[in-house]
Amino acid sequence: MDIILKIRRFNPETDTESRYQDFRIEAEPDERILDVLMRIKRFQDGTLGFRKSCAHGVCGSDAMRINGKDRLACKTLVRDVAQHGEESVLIEPLRHLPVERDLIVDQTAFFERFRSVKPFLINKEPPPERERLQSPKERMAFDDATNCILCSACFSACPILEENQSFLGPAAVVQAFRFLADSRDKGFEERLPVLNASDGVWPCQNHFECTRACPRAIKITKRINETKRMIEAYQKSQSENK
Ligand code: SF4
Numbered sequence: 352m353d354i355i356l357k358i359r360r361f362n363p364e365t366d367t368e369s370r371y372q373d374f375r376i377e378a379e380p381d382e383r384i385l386d387v388l389m390r391i392k393r394f395q396d397g398t399l400g401f402r403k404s405c406a407h408g409v410c411g412s413d414a415m416r417i418n419g420k421d422r423l424a425c426k427t428l429v430r431d432v433a434q435h436g437e438e439s440v441l442i443e444p445l446r447h448l449p450v451e452r453d454l455i456v457d458q459t460a461f462f463e464r465f466r467s468v469k470p471f472l473i474n475k476e477p478p479p480e481r482e483r484l485q486s487p488k489e490r491m492a493f494d495d496a497t498n499c500i501l502c503s504a505c506f507s508a509c510p511i512l513e514e515n516q517s518f519l520g521p522a523a524v525v526q527a528f529r530f531l532a533d534s535r536d537k538g539f540e541e542r543l544p545v546l547n548a549s550d551g552v553w554p555c556q557n558h559f560e561c562t563r564a565c566p567r568a569i570k571i572t573k574r575i576n577e578t579k580r581m582i583e584a585y586q587k588s589q590s591e592n593k
């Protein structure tokens with residue numbers, strides 16, 4: 352079938368603002384949007400800018416907005432966004448991050464937030480002779496949070512970031528939760544200043560847009576709420592010990 356990809360373009364060398372360009376192309380319903388973009392780049396316009404790497408939903412490079420939803424282009428089939436042919440599929444860069452070129456965004460602000468929560472195991476106690484053991488049940492407490500591929504889809508989907516660009520954002524909280532809930536980790540107090548700041552976990556208002564956008568089915572909103580409860584429990588225990 353014929354579809355039209357309406358792609359938002361921006362070339363920092365020549366454009367003062369973004370514009371939309373239509374590409375008419377034949378596509379199979381079972382093709383992925385990434386395949387269609389690659390054909391456009393190869394045969395219609397070699398200047399089209401987008402990121403991709405693994406092409407199998409693993410690297411997180413090709414997150415973009417497709418018909419207004421944050422998705423991975425390599426995990427989105429043509430038939431899911433254009434069913435009847437001759438349809439226009441809107442392709443735009445992720446929101447809340449500066450556009451570098453066409454569909455490529457600068458993820459610096461996203462990764463700064465990710466690093467700010469210290470996304471690594473913190474435990475200053477001397478390790479046991481073999482390894483720090485963990486039961487399967489303890490491991491399952493944060494299982495989905497280990498699946499993040501840092502694609503930034505949740506960051507783009509988050510309505511809070513529209514109003515408050517300093518909000519820590521969903522993915523950083525998920526990364527913090529992944530270690531806070533890890534029975535081997537002792538870094539709660541080190542992460543607390545970032546998480547408990549006014550722009551930390553608290554601006555989240557449970558819109559669930561991040562959870563809907565996540566290509567790895569991470570229960571993001573649930574994990575944010577669990578992190579809030581951990582902070583509240585810590586504060587309660589501190590005031591009881593005074
Ligand atoms: S939590 Fe999900 S949507 Fe957000 S960066 Fe990780 S994989 Fe992407």
Ligand code: FES
Pocket residue numbers: 402403404405406407408409410411412413414423424425426
């Ligand atoms: S190209 Fe790696 S996730 Fe899509």
